[in-house]
Amino acid sequence: MEKFTTYEGLVVPLDRANVDTDAIIPKQFLKSIKRSGFGPNAFDEWRYLDHGEPGMDNANRIKNPDFILNQQRYQGASILLVRSNFGCGSSREHAPWALQDFGFRAILGESFADIFFNNCFKNGLLPIVLPKAEIDALFLLTKSTPGFRITVDLAAQVVSRPDGHKIPFVVDAFRKECLLNGWDDIDLTLRQAEKIRAFEAQRRIEQPWLFA
Amino acid sequence: MSKTLYDKLWENHVVHVEADGTALLYIDRHLVHEVTSPQAFEGLKLAGRKPWRVSSIVATADHNTPTDHWEKGIQDPVSRQQVETLDANIHEVGALAYFPFKDKRQGIVHVIGPEQGATLPGMTVVCGDSHTSTHGAFACLAHGIGTSEVEHVLATQCLLQKKSKAMLIKIEGKVGAGVTAKDIVLALIGKIGTAGGTGYAIEFGGPAIRALSMEGRMTVCNMAIEAGARVGFVAVDETTIEYLKGRTFAPKAADWEKATAYWRTLVSDADAPFDAVVELDASEIAPQVTWGTSPEMVASIEGNVPAPEDFSDPVKREGVARALEYMGLVPHTPINQIMIDKVFIGSCTNSRIEDLRAAAAVAKGRHVAANVKLALVVPGSGLVKHQAEAEGLDKIFLAAGFEWRQPGCSMCLAMNDDRLLPGERCASTSNRNFEGRQGNGGRTHLLSPAMAVAAAIAGHFSDVRELTS
Numbered sequence: 001m002e003k004f005t006t007y008e009g010l011v012v013p014l015d016r017a018n019v020d021t022d023a024i025i026p027k028q029f030l031k032s033i034k035r036s037g038f039g040p041n042a043f044d045e046w047r048y049l050d051h052g053e054p055g056m057d058n059a060n061r062i063k064n065p066d067f068i069l070n071q072q073r074y075q076g077a078s079i080l081l082v083r084s085n086f087g088c089g090s091s092r093e094h095a096p097w098a099l100q101d102f103g104f105r106a107i108l109g110e111s112f113a114d115i116f117f118n119n120c121f122k123n124g125l126l127p128i129v130l131p132k133a134e135i136d137a138l139f140l141l142t143k144s145t146p147g148f149r150i151t152v153d154l155a156a157q158v159v160s161r162p163d164g165h166k167i168p169f170v171v172d173a174f175r176k177e178c179l180l181n182g183w184d185d186i187d188l189t190l191r192q193a194e195k196i197r198a199f200e201a202q203r204r205i206e207q208p209w210l211f212a
Numbered sequence: 213m214s215k216t217l218y219d220k221l222w223e224n225h226v227v228h229v230e231a232d233g234t235a236l237l238y239i240d241r242h243l244v245h246e247v248t249s250p251q252a253f254e255g256l257k258l259a260g261r262k263p264w265r266v267s268s269i270v271a272t273a274d275h276n277t278p279t280d281h282w283e284k285g286i287q288d289p290v291s292r293q294q295v296e297t298l299d300a301n302i303h304e305v306g307a308l309a310y311f312p313f314k315d316k317r318q319g320i321v322h323v324i325g326p327e328q329g330a331t332l333p334g335m336t337v338v339c340g341d342s343h344t345s346t347h348g349a350f351a352c353l354a355h356g357i358g359t360s361e362v363e364h365v366l367a368t369q370c371l372l373q374k375k376s377k378a379m380l381i382k383i384e385g386k387v388g389a390g391v392t393a394k395d396i397v398l399a400l401i402g403k404i405g406t407a408g409g410t411g412y413a414i415e416f417g418g419p420a421i422r423a424l425s426m427e428g429r430m431t432v433c434n435m436a437i438e439a440g441a442r443v444g445f446v447a448v449d450e451t452t453i454e455y456l457k458g459r460t461f462a463p464k465a466a467d468w469e470k471a472t473a474y475w476r477t478l479v480s481d482a483d484a485p486f487d488a489v490v491e492l493d494a495s496e497i498a499p500q501v502t503w504g505t506s507p508e509m510v511a512s513i514e515g516n517v518p519a520p521e522d523f524s525d526p527v528k529r530e531g532v533a534r535a536l537e538y539m540g541l542v543p544h545t546p547i548n549q550i551m552i553d554k555v556f557i558g559s560c561t562n563s564r565i566e567d568l569r570a571a572a573a574v575a576k577g578r579h580v581a582a583n584v585k586l587a588l589v590v591p592g593s594g595l596v597k598h599q600a601e602a603e604g605l606d607k608i609f610l611a612a613g614f615e616w617r618q619p620g621c622s623m624c625l626a627m628n629d630d631r632l633l634p635g636e637r638c639a640s641t642s643n644r645n646f647e648g649r650q651g652n653g654g655r656t657h658l659l660s661p662a663m664a665v666a667a668a669i670a671g672h673f674s675d676v677r678e679l680t681s
Contacts, residue, residue: 016534017527018406018506022646027627031276031290033250033297035359051634051652054290083527085407088440088506089646090625091342092248093358114410114442115342115356122360172374173232185360186261189368192228192236196370199227199238200265209463209471210240210335211267212308 039101087116214481248340319593329459348445393428409441519543563592580613581671
């Protein structure tokens, strides 16, 4: 997994609540058996004026000029600013894959749906929960300041605005370590292989019907 | 100390705990389907790892499979490749059971797990699908997971998970005639919102939940994720045990006695502490219909479409305005005056035999309205289809003008050919009314199977209680 330490980038505001994973990556793109290449279809139904299908030449499709990600001033954005319950709905990991492939490294919001939140960490994409007042302020600043950039420092657990305002955030210690080091979950878990085997052996005795 | 059912299920599966409380939970059952597994199998192979315990795997193809013309196979080459990839992966690694496309036991993964007795009380169940919460109806800790976690479970038989807070949702009283499990859960989501359960494990209890069949409990638990909760469950009682008796993978003989004795302990202790308690009076719930693009945007069939001005929070107001525009609805329109184009009865929420019986009871001797272009009934599995046909339900649906299809996820998420066209309005027994969910530009209204039939017959949403009383 790609490490995440300190990251500085351009912010784009996606000002709506309850953005679901069907919106982040529509179902027709889930037919791929690959892990990459979803970026051009992130937010497909909002981003393009035509209907997208796998295999289309996305470069030649007509973009929706009203959609925020298509606006000139936000080109190259790598930090996504969102409202509440972002990533609700389906468990599709294609959603964080699409956001990451698009170029996002961090998402700042009031709240995230559980499964999506979890999936982000598995892919080096950092979801950060901030208080509503801070998110409101960031929306105002981002909209009013062309080229608005922020810095995310995972080790210090701080988001820094260009005006020097620092916003602390909370992250699970275990997840933080994994991201800072780019550790692979499976390698870590397999270090407990003996414990898993012992647990399994005991379970086989106590509830043999689970192992039929 | 007294424990919640969640405490008991959790503690029974903890293998290891990190300093910050992140736990390794042992996984008993791993359900696998074609959409979220190919990258996991590939990752496993690239890393040179073997699956930890293939006898935990029950697999089927459901999301991409067509619901008609099975003799032609899967026409869409991209869908076909995904299903064939699952065939190849399961062929290579093995499984406790695999129900491939066209197998008579094939179906929606959340229908076949319980139907086969492969979902048992006290299990941890995972699947790369958010509606895995369905299996909580059997007092399972059932998590929807992402593909990285599918790979993690394949490789280690464990899931990394932090314990959630515990929420009790008590549905008091008794539902009125014509009010179903679907109405209960939609009314609940309307009350607590789609993020109301975020960070919680939800136990559904109270007399109205106890009175539900296993099918009804599955409908409620299925939509726990629509309330934001990754897991939702119901304590074991005689209804649970009765359902499981004699199922293919359920324990037999001496094991059955031992298992049921254990299962009966899978209830919250009387004074167990919950972090949150929500109560709802079942007798006050009328049949529900969603009007927006989030399951929390729901009203009673007696209600009206709201206006953005009804909401004080500016983000919410904006969301409602956008939803109404997408849905092509005018504020204050009575719900029962909204005309529909299509009807979908199916999905992991409402495609079990009880759902089809309830739908057929309303359809019997009636006919789909002329303005309804398509009314689909898609059974949840081959066995549900077979049972329905043995009871003559297929004939009732066909006589009423419905199409009777092969099992699969179908128009719940429209990965196959069953979908809405832009602007079409659908009465759907599925679980999500998100923009584009049932097809680009399609407009989805969620409701119960009986209410879907009532809408099909009237051509607009209609109170099923007026048809059946």
